[in-house]
Amino acid sequence: MTPDTSPRAVPPPAAIAHIALSSVLLPLDTPVSDAKVLTGRQRPMTEVAFLFAEITTEDGHTGLGFSYSKRAGGPGQFAHAREVAGDLLGEDANDIGRLWQKLVWAGASVGRAGLATQALAAFDIALWDLKAKRAGLPLAKLLGAHRDSVRCYNTSGGFLHTPLAQIKDNATRTLEAGIGGIKIKVGQPDAATDLARVAAIRSHLGDDVALMVDANQQWDRPQARRCCRALEQFGLVWIEEPLDADDVEGHARLTAEFDTPIATGEMLTSVAEHWRYIERSATDYLQPDAPRVGGITQFLRIAALADHQGLMLAPHFAMEIHLHLAAAYPREPWVEHFDWLEPLFNERMEISDGRMVVPDRPGLGVTLSDRVAGWTVARHQVGTPRPERP
Template structure:
């Protein structure tokens, strides 16, 4: 006997769980203890970096849920991000925060006349990250678990101790302290006008670390194609994990030539500001280790699209900067990733990510697991709240 159970009557009410009540945007300037120089400074293309501009977004809902996200800009662009976010944020008021992908598209089209990459999408990124943080908090889960974690920790390497403004002796001392803190790998900067000095520094650090410690180098886009090929071949003797940004970020063909010619992996992508730009690298076979930056490409919504493309292409993943966001995203990537450790952002948050045995551990705190410090509030240079204020 077959029994048919009638379906319940279809509701005509919208499936809205909550609504966004307000968005608070803060422009925060983080001062760095010392001026920072990479190869772009030594080639005369940029000045030393003395501060980093952050855009924080705090989203509050009618039900009392809150999410926090951030984007950033180095040397220039911070005020532009804040201004753009302030213009498009009113379009969020009254929307259901669960619909993150739809809201990303809505915000992009609200400001599409200035493009769908660069400063405009970096502004949207702060809001997008806040919406994902809110979504995970409402579920009572760390973001990595909400996305579907493949691991509870990720391999990590340090960059902040390897810049070119410091002597090679200081870089070696920094590396020793880094390893003592439980961080697994060391990345140092190269790309000086004198390639012999680059090789001297790499040799000194490799000899200091020994053969068992993962070592990476980063030329910050300062080589032309012949130089990149010549120096990279010399670098292969040091058993590097990867050679990063040997060429201009948009030179997909040049990177592809290097990737085909070298045994050492080629890493790049951090300076690109859209999924489409990264897709060009993948299409050309120009990269072995993809290095997307969620705040730069538009947030977590866009990062997840790119991660799928990278996985289909069998690529390694090593997100750039912003470890407070990227640890979660890397933990949800199917292939074993790397996450970049920077201690620059420590003053901005009340929490710390745990590092031990060469790995960075995902906390059990809901969402991103971060709250803004009083110091971050003190460094705020502009602030606006859109919508109702509690």
């Protein structure tokens, strides 16, 4: 038998050769409660589930992406990612938009929003990280940055389970660390308790410090109008999620009625859901979450629509991703500082004079810490590993 001596096709350098998925449960030091816990809708949060995707090309470049879920959904994201990961092998990692569509169609029967596309977000974010690394640029620079730092505010020190005295201490330490704003939770069963806490924090901070409040969807329309009116006196940067996330009309009315800006968007899981708010100007600050909407590709679509409508931007959670995306938004945005994710990464975000500084490292600028292995509950790989570039 004559041996086969025909030339073999050589994969291009950017062809995807290997994908590693990890399901990680990050424990929280203290169970976290917001208004949804006080009303019995949810239980206190004790951990956050992460789906990490590491994508390596033939020439050894690797991109890191992640999605997450709170309270439920982590195993589902991991299961869906396992099913579709193989569809990326051999593909050109530069073709991010086309690959997002390919993965969506691979799981078309489970829809284009929610858990399915949140699983895809880990791949999409990894591909953007990889593309920026191949270019030798921070992701913000690859996207076209408008600034090298972004105003930042802290949320993790102001939850409803935290006593008022502790919130004051947390706020003081936060400002001393260089963070520029403080957000506290509202939505107590007794609105008077909310107002007393907000008044106490405003008095503690003074009038010049940026202060936001977040009701986590706990008010109906009459409650929201009364509370928004009462909160006008405190000079807030915004009132967040005063109504159910599906109530576009209610948010539109509040946005039109009150001087204090209205913020919402973190619970929306698609471009289409965000567009309902954007086209109605039903919020002042839009708060998209890249892992929740399917990744950076979808986030950029939302951001372009929001800018066209003149909306402000304040992405939700995951500052390691959203710092870069906020830096590329034309209008001066805010980014949310959460220290919960810090144990996952070797790097720390630099904060100075109320702003978070875009790292000069290529890509997202983060690498997984050794501690992640101890929190990993499942792994899956497809393809053939390649030696990683130094």
